[in-house]
Amino acid sequence: MEPLDQIKARIEAAVPGASVEIVLNAGADGQRSLLMDNPHALAVARFLRDDPSLRLDYASNVTGVDWLDAVIQEKRKVKQVIEGVEREIEETTEQRRPGYLEAVYHLYSMELKHGPLILRLRTGNRTDNPRVPSLTPVWRGAEFQEREAYDLFGITFEGHPDLRRILMWDEFKHFPMRKDYVEPNDYEYEPTPHDEVLEKTKRHYPA
């Protein structure tokens, strides 16, 4: 497959207005990924699938990742003049990064037998705007996996044909794969009229 920078340039040429960013990977594997902007994601996905030299027709793995609010420390060397002598000083800057949810797609080509190309989509935040566009219209294989990411992470895939819970039961309220999910002490707990009845009884028999 052609290098990632070239793919990025070709996407930006083919889909006007799309901004694509390369996300680095520090692991031994070093496989970098492409971060797409949400409004153009569907058009970019169509381009990646239909482009004759890419033909990424197979969305192998679709999943979510939860990134909490974090403080990123960055160290840089700054030249400063102290007492008339120029010295290099290490300066630490702290940056607050608001949390977000991420949908990750691993794409391969069955026709040309290459890959993977990793796509990432990010939601605005983790609370009131957990939305990304669904890529199920492009790759049907994402259907159940996006439902799973919705079920476990609470990422809302806009444009998904059938976005329901898939593994947890329908009445379940939370998203168990989020990092701040707290497990209940008792999974079997169901509210009963017990307390209400006791209250009523108390009122009925004044002390």
Added chain:
Amino acid sequence: MIATPESSQYELRPKRLADGSVQGDLLEVSMGPQHPSTHGVFRMDVVLDGERVVKLKPVFGYLHRNHEKIGENTTYLGSMPYTDRLDYFCSLTNNWAYALAVEKLAGLQPPERAEYIRVIAAELTRLQNHISLVGFLLQDMGAMGTPLMYAFREREKILDLFESLTGARMMCNYMRFGGCRCDLPPGWLEQARQVADEFPRFLDEFEALLSENEILLSRTQGVGVLSRELAVNASITGPMLRASGVNYDIRKVDKYGIYDRFSFRVPLGEHGDVYDRYMVRILEMRESLKILQAALREIPEGLILDPKAKLRGFRPKPGEVYGRIEAPKGELGFYLISDGSPKPYRYRVRPPSFINLTILEDLCLGHHVADVVIILGSVDIVMGEVDR
């Protein structure tokens, strides 16, 4: 099977025929979760028009225990025995997929002998998975007992090999990051060679009884046809994809491990129906035997674990990785994100049989209820992996 028109979420309408007569109501049936043909606790909400399927929605999650969350709360090595429980027929390939992902993340290289042991273990796993699948498929078709028992007799010989190698028949927990847990016991290779030599004779007998059987042909040919385009677009993998005629085998494409040293062919189907899925699995077993024979012949002496590999206090550098192998049911992948701590930040399993269920409705529409059972059988699901 209860029809409940009041509580139905589907539109219930009598069907009008061309001459204006009414054919009857649609019937909503819940097949499962305790149905002998569903291979575990799996349910299908089926809407029937007489005997024909109009709508089908798979419902699962009864076995869900959030494997991924548990994986994020334990160490890298701590998840290894738990991967056995994903697809409990094929614990050795599950181990391999996970070990491969972590090795890619940490930059480990298993020694030669370990790679050969892995190939032998994986191909034995493929043999016993496919043979029991064929047994179950025929059981679903109504061939009660005999084919399944024949298949299980052969599977038991392979499980005996696993037991003497790893100590467990099914929950093997055998691979480690950068190699394998223990070396082959004395005499194991001879035993394995004997199994590999006898297996083709069994397959011949099995095929002579089944492959041209009138009932099998009429029940499977033209049933549950999956087109090539849909198979690719819906991320179908494994024998099911190849039965639809797409030449995609990760052993050939990625050449992970040492698969580039073995010569084997990738059997392909033409029609993508249940019969092709059955036949592809039978042919794949024959190819597996070729790999197995070669690996058993060429296996060298040497180390079984990368000396650089750390079993305790293992902390890979920050980064992410996706490792995948060709498991008997399809592409099994592990997606890991490390933040430098002893536990993975994100631990994701890409389960083949879960994704292969995506197109179950498309395969079943228009077929009889009895065909739904064999179509599901030919998809080859294991609920431990679907629900995780």
